[in-house]
Amino acid sequence: MMLRLALALWTLIVVVPGDPDRTLQEAIAAAPPGATLEVHGGVYHGPFLIDKPLTLIGVNRPVLDGQGQGTVLRIRAPHVTVRGFVIRNSGRSLEHEDAGILAEGAAGVTLEDNHLEDVLFGIYLKDAPGAHIRNNRVIGLDVPEAERGDAIRLWYSPDARIEGNRTRRGRDVIIWFSDRSLLRGNQFEGGRYGIHYMYCNGSQVEGNVLRGNFVGVFVMYSRGLALRGNRFLHQRGPSGYGLAFKDSDDVRVEGNLFLDNTAAIFLDNTPREEGSPVRFERNLIAYNGIGVLALPMVRGVTFRENVFWENEQQAATQGEGSLMASDWRGNFWSDYAGFDADGDGIGDVPYRSRRVFESLMDQAPPLRLFWGTPAMQALESAAILVPFFEPQIRLEDPAPRIRPPAQAPVKATGDAGGWIGLGLGGILLAAIGWGWLRRPPRPSRDVGERTTPEAILEVRGLRKRFGETWAVRGLDLIVRPGEAVALWGPNGAGKTTVLRCILGLLDCEGTIRVAGRDVRKEGRAARQWIGYVPQELAFYNWTVAETLQFFAALRGVRVDPTKVEALGLTPYQDHPVRTLSGGLKQRLALALALMGDPPILLLDEPTANLDLTARTEWLSRLRELKARGKTLLFSSHRLEEVQGLADRVVVMQDGQVVAEISPEALGEAAGLRARLRLSLPPMELERARQVLEASGYRTASNGHGLILTVPADRKLVPVHRLWEAGISVQDMEWELEE
Amino acid sequence: MRIWTLLIRKEGREALRSRWFLLTAGSFAMVALALAAFSMIGSGYIGLAGFGRTAASLVNLSMLLASLMGLGLGALTWAAERESGTLAYLLSYPVSRAQVFVAKAAGGAIALAAAMGLGFGVTGLGIGLGGGLGGLEEIGRYAGLAAGATLLSWIAYGIGMAIGVGLRRQSTALGVTLIAWLTAVFLSDLGLMGLTWAIGLSPAWLWWLALLNPLHGFRILAMVMLNGSPDLLGPAGWFAWRTYGEALGPLLLGAMGIWLVLAFLVAALRFRGLRDSGL
């Protein structure tokens, strides 16, 4: 050995790329056994074969390129060292197991500090005992998992030391039929099986990181394994295990971290031989779906001083059964609900895993779909309150620890800045949304030209049915610009229905045209022409100013302050609408109807909500609007309203027009009688009754006033009589009698 | 265009002002923050690694509260207008029914997104101030979770709007909301559990029946987002994973999309039919 080393030092051969006299393969062929080749940076095209003991040292990372043909570097001799190369572009044949480096029948090979890229298999040892594989990097092909090869594969290659390597995107790291291997400080990521041991005895696995593989470490048919200080992170997927054992014996698992795996530890027929030790000690098993998952027949496993921290299920069997045949004494359970009265650090009542839902899942495994849902938690809570059914005890720790054993906290990287950024981002988004919604409305759209046709409103053959009853049965109506038309009739005559049909709020038969536009087809354009004051005023819970701004903006105009002022609303700008009096609300409604200056006003019982004085004021306002050229269509059953405002009266009864007459003719023409309600001061009530009876009226009292029937055109006569007698009428209401 | 923004803003403002919204959105933010704080305390011992658990709790919280928030907001919006008679008044203006409906949908959706943004934002901030749980990948997943929860709240809002059309009273709407919520969160699951247990529903049947509930769509989608596969859902999850594999995420997203479209479509059709008695 010493002699050979000395010889090797004697023969140092320098190889540079592009040397016309000597390719790398020729240099290898020419070198005496034991020689050292110093290979300088550049690309060398292979494949290559080393068939004698040589040391190849890469200077400035020379590249060995297999050109997609078979294995890039084949080693067929003992004591070969390959250090500091990039090895890439192997063949793609799974059949031939094309690899980056294949050492076959070669003892004592050393592979160090190489980068293997774009290779099907990475490092492949076949009958290569005593290999040292250190600080290599293997990145697998970016192809579907089924088409990948193994990152590292040991086959009948005992006594290997595999240290500080990193693999990504390989299929597996396979260690088969290879006893006494040591794996230390490696990082295996994103593969299928982080490490797959089969038929191996006496292996040490220390300080490795297994991250994001299907399974971290799977041990099968092996004995004498020790796993210490490894980290099993994020092995997810329906068959995702951190560490799995099948048919193995004599296992020690100590001081490992299992974090966020589907199941941290999986046990199948392990221990295989009764009495063979399988021990899990001082492991930290946190935030996994299942902490320990075992097949029901597993027995005789020892768990000591482990920390079971917030796993969705701390321990479970795969299928019906229990874990009682294993020894669970002295672990820490984050869901332990017991106490420690004597202060010895050991819980005074055993930790028992016993859940109703688990028992239900045994009977119907698809129920697992509901695991963790609010419904499942409700069921679980209900079962505690009402123990309708005694679930099986899964496992028992007779001496659970109250505090977790001292243990170095895991340093997992936390990107605080990123989180703060995200948080602020979310809040900012919310604030932007909020702010945008709260911006006061701004109009910008101008109302288009309005050409005034002959008939500004035209209703033909209007019919409307509610259920079985016809509210309107055939109505024709023409309103010319500047006209004021009253729809007259008792309650239920169909007046409001007509107005709502014109507004498109109801679906009616017949045609309605506003300024030539069909209400049903061009409802929006038609409604541009109309300002509407409903009988029952409806406002949002806003201030007066907000209300004015919104509805003005809806018509595409700004709030006209002179209109607001004219209606006396200016002092109430900041008042919530709901605090206004009825009169003010009515004025606000009119102000809204006048926004954007629509030529037509539709008024539904415009004075219904007003007292006597307000009514008078209101009528004069409407007269003024009419004088300024507005077209008015309003429904009413008050004679004074009609007589004071209308140019023309359309008399409706039972959904039909019965007459079109002048307002003056209205009173007598119909021979109508009005039913009058007079509100009077209580102490004057009796005297007023006497005055009226003396004048020939028949009266009835309703507690705070008198009711009497008079000819419709002589309503004010009784009021006048009372006034003469010195009795002031507080309010007066009336309606037509049928 | 102005009319749209005007109406959307109006509806959003109404949503933001509603007591229901303030109550549920406030609770959501508070509980989410408490969850973050709790997981930070828990992580003191084992390091900052409990993201998965925090996320799982947030999934359940969203199932409970985001759905309640959306359902209530949707159902109450009609009844509130109805009680005050404002809807008919609004429609007497030069606006179309479609505009009013779309604005209602969009305004509420913006308000809900703001609420979810606030809730998840506050929680994310809390996690950040506590030192963070995991790196960029986790942050991305968390953002995905927030987006999923927002989508869920929109679906709930659509369903709320669909069932709330024509309701006359806010108290009725509230009752209907609670019944719908209890059904979605508890009763339908308990029913399915009973069915599975009693007659042994096959995994495939169970999967599809469960997916009829958008809450499950969200939950499984979140799980696929967080863990890469529905890995702890037993045979039903296995059936789905095996059958659809990588397409599972898009499939679930599609199922939620269908719910979203369907809910708003039904709401729109019911609103369109609402002429005579409903206004």
Added chain:
Amino acid sequence: MRWSVRLLVLLWLGVAACTRASGPRPPDIAYGKDPCAECGMIISDPRFAAAYVTRDGQARLFDDIGDMVVYHRKHSEDVAVFYVHDYETRAWIDATHAFFVSSPRVHSPMGYGLAAFSDRSRAEAFAREHGGEVKDWARLLQETQPPHGAHSHP
């Protein structure tokens, strides 16, 4: 009904959804997803994947022909058809009519070193090229044992 549910308990990770077609058909395997019923490993390589279907329609999937033999020996289920893949064509074939090459040079997922062929001549050609011997199904059932490190060294 209940009974089939219980069976699913055992197999929720072990078996794909069962198909109850008229007459047994080879099950389809989701490669990279379905786990082997015997060893629990994910089935990735169709060349070695095997399966059987029981008379009541249950399918069992395996990543290695050897695992199917061992599993069946342990569970003795009433099997309607055993299926294996032809090593070269990768088509499903009836295992009872197949020819198997047992060779240490065949690196099958669980190390049994078994490759199946639908006709004898191709099996024999393969055995000549790679070493190993040709067996029929009956012999395979009898002789197959889990490989052990100390023996069967190539």
